[in-house]
Amino acid sequence: MEHTEIERIVARIRELVATRYVFPDLGERIATDFGEAASTGRYAGAASPAALAELVSEDLRRLSGDGHLRLIHHSEPIPDLTDEAASAAIFERRSRTTMSGIGRLERLDGNIGLLQIEPALFGAHLVGDDIAAAMQILRNTQGLIIDLRACIGSDPAAVAYFCSYLLPPGTHLNDVYDRTEDRTTQYWTLPHVPGPRYGTDRPVYVLTSRRTFSGGEELAYDLRHTGRAVIVGETTGGGAHPRIGVRLHPHLEASIPTCRSINPVTGTDWEGTGVQPHIPTTAQDALATAHAALTRASEGTAL
Template sequence: MKALPALATTILVSTLACLPALAQTPDMQVTAADRQQLVDSLSREVDQRYVFPDTAKKVAASLREQQARGAYERITSARQLAEALTQQMQATSGDRHMRVLYSDQPIPESKPAAAPQPEDVSRRLDMARSSNFGVQKVEHLPLNIGYLELDGFWRAKDAAETLAAAMTVLAHTDALIIDLRNNGGGDAGASTLLASYLFDTRTHLGDFYYREGNRIEQRWSLDVVPGLRYGQKRDVYILTSKDSFSAAEDFAYLLKNLKRATVVGETTGGGANAGEDVRLLPHFAAFMPLSRLVSPITKTNWEGVGVTPDLKVCAADALRMAQVTILEKRATLEQDGARLGELKQRIEELNKGKPHCTS
């Protein structure tokens, strides 16, 4: 899975998978007893907590069956065992979020409402700042088209100021292109924040369904956003690729189905379920979806199938195609001869630069 290198987030990223201590350290050796204990613990947690009960039973059964068949008996490396169990869960469920994680440092027992340690907060913010909170490019393209490239959705409270600055710069453009082709996911709250700039009134974006307690949490656009609101009268285009995943897909899916944006590019990766780390043993945890996103329009989500673009082109051609589509639509309404000439000239320039797509 293509994902942000270090985010403790709502939709996608496991906190344990991001800790520096997990990399470049000696591996732990596992015994037959360790393997059995891990499979037992993993099977139990999946069966009881994974968001889809029927799939949970299938995954748990497949893990126990593989263990009984001796599929893992030659694995003595903790990391290799975690990888093997991850592959088995993903193959059975089709859910790329599911994984087993190994930590060379003991994983503490979970504590309710534990406050994050200051050093963890500081490290997360340093990483967020080093990536400019996901904002990689803000441009004013020819003929007043705005362009925003995001390679990730960091926590909304951390990214709000940077996103507000970007949206303020783009506030007076005639159309907006949001590029998520290299966006592997992140925080659903940041997706909600960005979407809120694109509506004039409070809008029902979707719901989170939680297996625990069989409860639903509604999700609405924000009444107030920092900076200038873009509003919903101007066209928005979202660029996607096969590498667009999780929170990036969330953003594209909700805006597409609310008829607020046109998606251009490739079908996305297909990760819609939200999860968190579940401690299994002192050195092992599982990241598994405990809730799922549901669209108020489709009554489902994009898990396993991805978000299908409205205009399907290869990722390399998506930016050109979005611009051409914007300008062609504008040309059909333009009555000023000189302005129409500018539009046609720019369309011709873009069509001459069409990239060669190999797939």
């Protein structure tokens, strides 16, 4: 990469962190410390966009402890559009190439349903019909396992849409404060969904891993704190700050957290702490553990 191009990207990241990061005072401190690292020539020798992304992300994580604050390298070119349109195009492409984020849909022994969401729970405007179709297939199962072990993203509206199949209409799930607009948006389950709801009576287990992140964590957190699901697996990654994406280069996107979640039950979120499982086990053993528990429950045996 050209030295002038690296300088331009680094300067733009500093500006974004200082002016848009969800916590203003911390954003200014991070931007200052990041600039000091840049002044030592740390990034000047980056040979490629991928190498620059790795260096910058390492420093931003060290300075902030925020897993959403990073420089993302994309192997395919980012569309040269407005920031919002470019981000939308990236998610649309990912949803098309990952079967709408439905990694696995299966009936396990004992008539237990399994729905794996990977790599993300995409927006309902992209995959709503496919989620509705999956829930239609699962409608007569005895219990449901939602596998979020490789789910690394979503947005609050998509989480609310999915939770609407599992919780009563009008359930308050999450609030999100947006620094950019200085306003808080509430998210509730919907009064209507396409197809049948799964309902509130049958047991639901959620599988998590250390990889589970961001919107995947919100889905687990909301289902945990509404009392709707049992969480099985590992403590999740701990990224609760919704972000914006800003195109800085054909292959580089700055990820800047501009919002924070506020759960109506806990009054806080999972930033830095992750979602704690009810039944701790390794990610590898989580499915077998949840399936065994659901099988015992369907047979009338106490968990």
